[in-house]
Amino acid sequence: MEGENTPVAGKSKSRASVFSVNGGAIGWVCRNGEAIFSNSPRGMPESSLFGRGVTTPQFQTVMALPIRMQKKTRGVLCLAKEAPLELTGEMRDFLFMASEHLSLFLENLYIKCRLRDLSFTLAETQNRAGGGTENA
Numbered sequence: 001m002e003g004e005n006t007p008v009a010g011k012s013k014s015r016a017s018v019f020s021v022n023g024g025a026i027g028w029v030c031r032n033g034e035a036i037f038s039n040s041p042r043g044m045p046e047s048s049l050f051g052r053g054v055t056t057p058q059f060q061t062v063m064a065l066p067i068r069m070q071k072k073t074r075g076v077l078c079l080a081k082e083a084p085l086e087l088t089g090e091m092r093d094f095l096f097m098a099s100e101h102l103s104l105f106l107e108n109l110y111i112k113c114r115l116r117d118l119s120f121t122l123a124e125t126q127n128r129a130g131g132g133t134e135n136a
Contacts, residue, residue, distance in 0.1 A: 024050040024051035026049060029073070036062065036064045063080070065098075075106075
């Protein structure tokens with residue numbers, strides 16, 4: 001888990017804020033690649049955000065969107081609030097746009113790192129072959 005502004009999950013069974021993607025609402029978004037928008041006055045059950053064994057506050061508003069890279073869901077952008085919050089069309093549009101931009105950023109970062117690694121590999125191969133170039 002990254003970027004929580006207040007501690008969300010209790011220390012009980014969680015280890016260093018690492019959770020299985022097989023349980024809870026976040027796991028469902030990860031597995032199905034679809035967003036969840038929930039605004040329930042009763043709130044979500046305590047274990048429903050991350051699954052069983054992870055106690056969280058009683059969130060009344062939950063918005064979870066998939067972060068896709070290379071045609072697979074690689075993460076989930078999740079915003080949750082303990083108080084009710086009106087989920088307007090503008091808010092949904094903004095969150096979809098934010099998740100798409102985050103996906104593009106991560107994809108570009110991956111490609112940049114991959115190109116750098118390939119460039120180093122090419123330079124090493126050329127140097128071993130005796131045909132090294134200055135600008136590799």
